[in-house]
Amino acid sequence: MRHHLQKFHDRISEKYPRFKFAIGIFFILFGLLALVTPLTPGSWLALVGLELIGIRVLTGKWWGKFFSKSKK
Numbered sequence: 001m002r003h004h005l006q007k008f009h010d011r012i013s014e015k016y017p018r019f020k021f022a023i024g025i026f027f028i029l030f031g032l033l034a035l036v037t038p039l040t041p042g043s044w045l046a047l048v049g050l051e052l053i054g055i056r057v058l059t060g061k062w063w064g065k066f067f068s069k070s071k072k
Helices: 002-015 017-036 045-053 055-071
Strands: none
Touching: 002 017, 017 045, 045 055
């Protein structure tokens, strides 16, 4: 089952990259809204949205440079 879901996700991501980006933005906005509203445990959705739009790819190079300079 997991293999089929992974294939489906890959196919959708390749075919509709803007859809994935829109879902990521939605999760970020909903997560921020949940953060400021009381009694709503949904602020973690902002992190899911950041992952969907690829924030790891954007910050990965920066973290690599930061840690390589700090070791010297």
